[in-house]
């Protein structure tokens with residue numbers, strides 16, 4: 406009963422209380438001098454590079470200029486994020502610490518991350534939790550801006566690490582947004598949705614996840630869903 410369990414970060418493992426958004430907007434201003442965010446634009450489920458490209462393009466920055474500035478933009482982003490996190494922005498969500506540490510100790514489970522965060526941002530957000538090193542594989546927004554690319558990247562890394570192949574419902578993706586539920590559909594993965602983010606239980610249910618939780622406070626039930 407092997408499982409590759411891949412967790413989203415924001416509003417799944419932790420709530421950074423808007424720190425990522427504030428840091429990205431600061432980095433956009435410092436890098437490009439202009440950006441725009443339309444009403445209703447949401448960061449939820451989007452990768453960091455996608456957010457930078459969307460907001461810079463909406464502000465009139467030409468594509469070539471956006472791409473030329475990406476590295477500097479994310480250097481600034483990670484620096485700003487570090488300051489936000491040092492000020493206490495990160496809250497681990499209910500049940501998550503127990504869920505992560507128990508799964509990490511279960512030799513039937515390979516524990517990983519599947520996140521739109523760039524790697525530097527993910528490391529900064531997870532640092533105060535103390536459990537970031539329990540995730541042994543990961544696919545980040547810095548690997549691909551296109552979230553549906555990320556499951557296959559995590560899968561390949563898990564196979565390289567363990568020598569085992571994972572397929573279909575052995576691959577479990579846990580997240581708080583429709584993008585988390587749908588990103589692995591083409592691989593036939595199991596999706597576990599948790600309504601601790603911006604999306605309501607009904608919104609998530611519309612995307613037909615295999616399991617749906619209000620939150621992860623009943624972490625034993627979440628483990629049962631991973632292993633089911």
Ligand SMILES: [Mg+2]
Pocket residue numbers: 413414415416417449450580581582602
């Ligand atoms: Mg999320």
